[in-house]
Amino acid sequence: xxxxxxxxxxxxxxxxxxxxxxxxxxxxxxxxxxxxxxxxxxxxxxxxxxxxxxxxxxxxxxxxxxxxxxxxxxxxxxxxxxxxxxxxxxxxxxxxxxxxxxxxxxxxxxxxxxxxxxxxxxxxxxxxxxxxxxxxxxxxxxxxxxxxxxxxxxxxxxxxxxxxxxxxxxxxxxxxxxxxxxxxxxxxxxxxxxxxxxxxxxxxxxxxxxxxxxxxxxxxxxxxxxxxxxxxxxxxxx
Numbered sequence: 001x002x003x004x005x006x007x008x009x010x011x012x013x014x015x016x017x018x019x020x021x022x023x024x025x026x027x028x029x030x031x032x033x034x035x036x037x038x039x040x041x042x043x044x045x046x047x048x049x050x051x052x053x054x055x056x057x058x059x060x061x062x063x064x065x066x067x068x069x070x071x072x073x074x075x076x077x078x079x080x081x082x083x084x085x086x087x088x089x090x091x092x093x094x095x096x097x098x099x100x101x102x103x104x105x106x107x108x109x110x111x112x113x114x115x116x117x118x119x120x121x122x123x124x125x126x127x128x129x130x131x132x133x134x135x136x137x138x139x140x141x142x143x144x145x146x147x148x149x150x151x152x153x154x155x156x157x158x159x160x161x162x163x164x165x166x167x168x169x170x171x172x173x174x175x176x177x178x179x180x181x182x183x184x185x186x187x188x189x190x191x192x193x194x195x196x197x198x199x200x201x202x203x204x205x206x207x208x209x210x211x212x213x214x215x216x217x218x219x220x221x222x223x224x225x226x227x228x229x230x231x232x233x234x235x236x237x238x
Contacts, residue, residue, distance in 0.1 A: 003216035004043045007223040011036035014227070030234035031227045038226025042218045049215075050204050062207050063200040070195045070203065074188075082187045108157045113150040120149070 011032050018029025047053070052060030062069065198206075 004039070004046075004219040007039045007220050008036065008043065011039050011223050011227070027231065027234040030230040032230070034230025034233070035223040035227035038229075039219050039223035042222035046215045046218060050208055063204050066198070066200040066203040069207070070198055074191055074195055077191055078184075078188055082184060084184050087183050108154060111157075113153065114146075116153070117146050117149055 014028055014032025015036055016032075018025050018027070018032050021028050044053075048056060048059035048061070050060070050062055052063070
């Protein structure tokens with residue numbers, strides 16, 4: 001239900017009722033006219049926020065000042081949510097999580113050791129040792145070394161990634177300062193790009209969707225308090 005329309009309609013009915021009522025007509029009329037005055041002026045004030053009204057200075061404040069609204073939206077997003085301090089704290093909290101799900105051992109097991117061994121054999125055959133190995137069967141002579149080589153290199157890599165040196169290097173690679181600064185710049189760039197796409201009409205619609213439903217109560221209470229003032233005026237005899 002449209003609160004503004006209902007309030008103004010009820011106030012208008014009270015005005016008409018006061019004009020035709022054989023009893024307490026003055027009081028009813030006073031309540032109705034004051035209620036209508038309060039409801040109408042509050043409705044007009046709300047309307048003037050979103051729409052330009054000819055000859056009324058200051059009307060259409062939201063579309064007129066949409067650039068300031070866009071800047072305020074950006075400031076709210078960047079200063080309240082995506083500050084570098086907040087991003088640093090988020091990255092620091094996530095470091096433990098990263099270390100838990102990052103399992104270097106699984107990565108090592110997934111490596112293509114056959115290919116690694118083949119590259120090693122190719123390097124040996126292209127070196128000065130290649131000619132010597134040719135006298136002992138060439139590449140085939142190295143095949144029996146493949147399994148021991150794979151086992152040895154797997155063991156060596158696992159020892160490396162489980163040691164403190166690797167863990168310290170991994171921690172250093174997660175630089176919270178540089179990451180937070182880079183993330184902040186990227187987020188700000190995305191926000192700027194999106195805000196540049198906004199038009200005065202879009203800004204008006206965004207604000208309307210947020211507050212118009214609640215602003216309807218201003219009309220209701222304007223009518224209520226206007227009616228109470230009208231009743232007091234009529235009872236006081238002014």
